[in-house]
Structure formats: structure tokens, C-alpha cells
Amino acid sequence: MKRFDAIELSVLWARLVSIVDEAGTTLQRTSFSTVTRESADFAVVLMDTQGRSVAQSSVSVPSFLGVLPFLMKALLRDYFPHGQWQRGDVVITNDPWLCAGHKPDIGIVTPIFGPGDHDPLIGFIGCIAHSPDIGGSLWGAGAKDYYGEGLHIPPMRLYEQGQENTALLELIRANVRAADQTVGDIFAQVAANDQGLRSLHRLMQEHHLDAIDPLAQQIIKVSEKAMRDAIRQAPDGVYTSEYHADGDGLEEPVTFHCRLEICGDSVHVDYTGTSPQHSLAINAVLNYVFAYTAYPIKCVFSPDVPNNEGSFLPITVQAPEGSLLNARKPAPLGARNVTGNLLHAPVMMALSKALPDKVQADCGAAVWVMVLSGRREDGQEFVEYLFLAGGYGARPDRDGPHTLCFPTNVANLPIEVFENDCPVLVTRKSLVPGSGGEGRYRGGLGQAFSYRNIGREPIQISNVTEKLRHRAYGLFGGGEGASGSLHIVDAQGAIRHTPPKGLDRLLPGEELVMVLPGGGGYGPATARDPSLHAADANAGYL
Numbered sequence: 001m002k003r004f005d006a007i008e009l010s011v012l013w014a015r016l017v018s019i020v021d022e023a024g025t026t027l028q029r030t031s032f033s034t035v036t037r038e039s040a041d042f043a044v045v046l047m048d049t050q051g052r053s054v055a056q057s058s059v060s061v062p063s064f065l066g067v068l069p070f071l072m073k074a075l076l077r078d079y080f081p082h083g084q085w086q087r088g089d090v091v092i093t094n095d096p097w098l099c100a101g102h103k104p105d106i107g108i109v110t111p112i113f114g115p116g117d118h119d120p121l122i123g124f125i126g127c128i129a130h131s132p133d134i135g136g137s138l139w140g141a142g143a144k145d146y147y148g149e150g151l152h153i154p155p156m157r158l159y160e161q162g163q164e165n166t167a168l169l170e171l172i173r174a175n176v177r178a179a180d181q182t183v184g185d186i187f188a189q190v191a192a193n194d195q196g197l198r199s200l201h202r203l204m205q206e207h208h209l210d211a212i213d214p215l216a217q218q219i220i221k222v223s224e225k226a227m228r229d230a231i232r233q234a235p236d237g238v239y240t241s242e243y244h245a246d247g248d249g250l251e252e253p254v255t256f257h258c259r260l261e262i263c264g265d266s267v268h269v270d271y272t273g274t275s276p277q278h279s280l281a282i283n284a285v286l287n288y289v290f291a292y293t294a295y296p297i298k299c300v301f302s303p304d305v306p307n308n309e310g311s312f313l314p315i316t317v318q319a320p321e322g323s324l325l326n327a328r329k330p331a332p333l334g335a336r337n338v339t340g341n342l343l344h345a346p347v348m349m350a351l352s353k354a355l356p357d358k359v360q361a362d363c364g365a366a367v368w369v370m371v372l373s374g375r376r377e378d379g380q381e382f383v384e385y386l387f388l389a390g391g392y393g394a395r396p397d398r399d400g401p402h403t404l405c406f407p408t409n410v411a412n413l414p415i416e417v418f419e420n421d422c423p424v425l426v427t428r429k430s431l432v433p434g435s436g437g438e439g440r441y442r443g444g445l446g447q448a449f450s451y452r453n454i455g456r457e458p459i460q461i462s463n464v465t466e467k468l469r470h471r472a473y474g475l476f477g478g479g480e481g482a483s484g485s486l487h488i489v490d491a492q493g494a495i496r497h498t499p500p501k502g503l504d505r506l507l508p509g510e511e512l513v514m515v516l517p518g519g520g521g522y523g524p525a526t527a528r529d530p531s532l533h534a535a536d537a538n539a540g541y542l
Contacts, residue, residue, distance in 0.1 A: 023196035032184030088162030101288030140462030141335035223310030228265035241349035249500030258346035281332030341366030361520030364390020391444030391519035400444035423455025439478030439521025478521030
């Protein structure tokens with residue numbers, strides 16, 4: 001097997017990351033939906049012939065860490081063995097247990113053969129992107145079971161030797177809202193994979209490579225070593241935590257039990273004792289749970305090494321089947337993101353007992369998601385996504401930033417784009433003074449955000465919120481962040497209830513009013529530098 005010296009490895013690794021980044025840019029610039037184009041809810045991954053991750057796009061959400069390799073290995077094992085892949089093939093699926101945990105996330109994989117016409121299979125490139133719509137009930141927590149959440153696409157060929165599967169595309173188009181957006185985004189994913197394939201061919205020709213497996217093996221080995229060396233510096237032991245969350249935000253809260261064991265150069269996380277799968281669509285599957293458990297662990301131990309297979313080999317995760325974190329079919333999964341986005345909190349709470357100087361306090365909220373659907377004045381259907389962040393948790397050496405997402409990093413949708421795409425008027429977007437937890441370092445502030453339906457027709461809305469009944473915890477004497485709130489003001493000025501996780505209608509003239517929670521503080525407030533306290537007061541943060 002060819003060996004690369006340190007300089008060659010560094011150069012080639014950087015080129016591979018640039019290849020998937022370029023493919024990601026292609027996806028963003030050719031997509032039809034704002035959820036991909038503006039919010040960057042996607043990932044592109046280059047894999048070797050075994051389906052192992054070699055490089056992942058820098059712009060990508062943590063929920064997709066390890067997911068495409070999981071999917072690729074399942075495709076090779078159970079659906080399309082190596083001998084069945086041909087040039088021009090493209091495989092698609094949104095199976096939540098194989099892909100990214102709920103139906104709106106569509107995985108598309110393309111085989112890579114060598115640059116020559118008769119060269120063998122040398123790897124795969126794949127991307128996952130959040131579709132603007134997949135049919136069924138509007139994306140969120142509103143469906144009663146898996147079957148109500150839209151179209152299920154089992155692993156199948158979208159293209160076979162370059163020939164488009166028109167029947168499948170027509171089936172998708174017939175089952176979704178704003179079909180041009182959904183199908184357009186699928187084509188954008190195909191284009192992204194194709195761009196990555198061509199760029200890899202150029203790299204191989206420039207560096208006289210006839211395969212990428214030897215390079216992949218070395219990259220994975222180096223990354224694994226870096227992660228294991230970092231874990232080895234932490235004290236061995238079993239560290240536990242218990243974390244409470246809103247659940248449905250009404251009568252069914254949930255509890256996470258986390259048992260984290262550091263043993264030598266490995267970390268094992270066990271969620272036994274966590275609440276059973278829920279009646280609401282906030283359940284998660286194990287591949288998604290792995291992603292959002294491994295991500296905070298990597299942030300603590302090895303934040304600087306680019307993501308690939310080796311970074312996650314030292315981490316194992318388990319959760320009881322039938323629990324909130326390992327749901328059985330036909331459990332609804334639509335809003336599994338709100339559950340996954342909370343997993344950093346019990347993980348960080350457990351790790352705080354082993355590595356107090358490397359963890360952060362709890363963040364204000366799993367990212368709040370609002371999905372709007374309806375018709376514009378011209379009669380065209382629209383589906384629009386709005387992601388909103390609460391306050392970030394404080395860290396051992398600095399305050400938490402205001403209104404910043406963690407662990408997901410979906411981007412903010414500009415108000416101008418939001419108002420252009422939907423018949424709405426944003427009436428408020430401001431920080432919420434005093435919402436960050438006090439401490440030696442203060443938690444980030446939440447935000448107030450509201451918008452009014454200025455159209456003539458009702459807008460279907462899907463709410464996914466968190467920390468209306470709970471608060472972000474502080475660490476080592478730090479205070480809790482403030483909780484959030486959500487309601488609708490009707491055209492006459494009266495306040496009415498809207499479900500914190502569920503479906504509703506925003507009638508013409510009505511206004512949805514949201515106040516997002518603040519992050520937790522770190523260390524006792526009595527230890528805060530007086531100059532920082534004065535600066536907070538002057539800035540209006542208190």
C-alpha cells in the first residue's frame with residue numbers, strides 16, 4: 001500500500017476537504033429551497049470503497065456526522081453490493097433508520113470510478129440535504145405515526161447508467177407541496193455529487209493516483225490516533241447525568257439518563273433509563289443519536305481535526321430499543337431534531353465531572369423550527385423554513401454568545417428573504433435582556449421574534465420549540481437561563497394558545513410571537529469581573 005509522508009498527506013487531505021466544500025457550494029448555489037441555500041442544512045461526504053468517511057464538507061450540520069458512511073455501508077451490505085454499481089448510477093433514499101433520522105432528509109449517493117473509461121470503482125460521494133417538503137403532515141411534530149410523515153423512498157436508483165428514473169421523480173412530485181422546490185433540490189444534490197466526482201478525478205490525475213483507498217486508510221488512521229491520544233489525557237471513570245426536557249411542552253416531559261465511560265483511549269455512552277418513545281414526533285433513531293452524541297465529545301477532545309471516520313472510531317453509543325433515542329417503527333420521527341439537539345447537554349454535564357475546563361453550560365434551546373406553508377397572491381404554493389436560536393452556554397473562559405445555535409449550526413434566514421418568499425411581515429427581532437444565566441461568565445441572551453400574516457389566506461404553521469417549561473442549566477455555580485414563550489395575537493389583539501410542538505393555522509392579521517430562552521452561566525456570579533458587569537449594564541444586556 002502506498003504511503004504518504006506528512007507533507008503529502010497534509011496537502012492531499014486539504015485538497016479532499018476542498019473538493020467536498022466545492023461540491024457543497026454547488027449544492028447551495030443550485031438548490032431551489034432556502035433550507036439548503038440560506039440555512040445550509042446539508043452535508044457532502046467523500047467515502048472510500050468500504051463506505052468509510054474520508055472528508056466531510058466544512059459547511060455541514062452535525063446531525064449528518066457518520067450518517068452517510070452508515071448509509072453507504074448498509075447499501076453495500078443489503079442493497080447494492082460492489083459488483084452492482086455502474087458508471088452513471090445514482091442511489092436515493094430517505095429511510096430514517098438508514099439515513100438521517102426523518103423523512104425530509106434525503107440521502108443521494110454516487111459511485112466514483114477511476115478517470116479512465118475502464119478504471120474500477122474507487123469510492124463514493126454522497127450528500128444529505130433537508131428537502132423543503134416530503135408530503136404528509138407539514139414537517140414537525142404534528143404527525144401521529146411514521147406513515148403520516150410523508151413519502152418513504154426505499155434505497156433505489158434515481159439514475160441507472162445515466163438514465164433518469166422518471167417514474168420515481170413523478171411519484172415524488174405528485175406527493176409533495178411546492179414540487180419544483182423539492183425536485184429541484186434533488187437535482188442540486190445530484191449536481192453536487194457530480195462536481196465532487198470531477199474534482200476528485202482532477203486531483204488523481206495531478207498527483208498520479210490510481211486509487212484513494214491507501215490515502216483514505218492513512219487519513220483515517222491519523223485522525224483516529226489524534227482522537228485516542230486526546231481521550232487518553234482524561235481521567236478514566238464512569239460519569240453520569242440526568243437531564244429534563246419539555247417533551248411535548250404540555251403534559252409529557254422527557255428525561256435523559258446518560259452514563260459516559262472513559263476507558264483508556266475510548267468513550268462509551270449509554271442512554272439506558274431515558275424516557276420511552278414518545279406519542280409526539282420527537283423520537284430519534286440510533287444513527288442520529290450517535291451523530292449528536294459524538295459531536296460534543298469531539299468538540300471537547302479533538303476540535304481541530306477535520307471530521308472523518310477515524311475521529312469517531314473511539315466512540316460507541318447505545319440506547320435501549322423502544323426508547324426516545326432508539327425508536328421502533330412506526331414511531332413518528334419528524335421533529336427528532338429537537339431531541340438530538342439536546343443531547344450535548346447531558347453529555348457535557350457528565351463530562352464536566354471529568355474535564356471541568358473543557359465543557360460549556362447548557363444552551364438556551366435546541367434550535368426552534370418554524371415551517372410555513374400556503375399559497376402566495378399569485379397562487380403558487382410555498383414552503384418556508386425559519387430556524388431561530390436561543391442563547392449559547394457560557395464557557396470556562398468567556399461569555400456565551402447571543403442567539404447562536406449549538407450543536408446544530410444551521411444558518412439564519414435573512415428577514416428580507418423570509419418576507420419575500422411568504423406573505424408575512426416581521427414585526428420584531430431583538431435581544432431579550434436578562435435572559436442569560438448569571439455567572440463568572442454569563443450565558444448568551446435569547447431573542448424575541450414575531451411575524452404577522454399579511455396575506456389573504458391562512459398560513460399553515462408547524463412549531464417545534466423547547467425550554468418553555470425548563471431552563472438551560474449553569475455549571476459550577478452559574479445561573480440558569482430564562483425559559484421561552486410562544487403565543488399568537490389575533491387580529492383583535494387577543495392572545496391565543498398555539499401548540500409548542502405541533503400544527504396550527506396563522507389567520508390573516510394574526511401574529512406569532514416567540515421569546516427564545518437564554519443560555520446557562522459558568523461559575524459563581526460573585527467571581528465575575530466588575531468591568532464585565534458594567535459593560536453588560538451599559539449594553540442593555542441586564
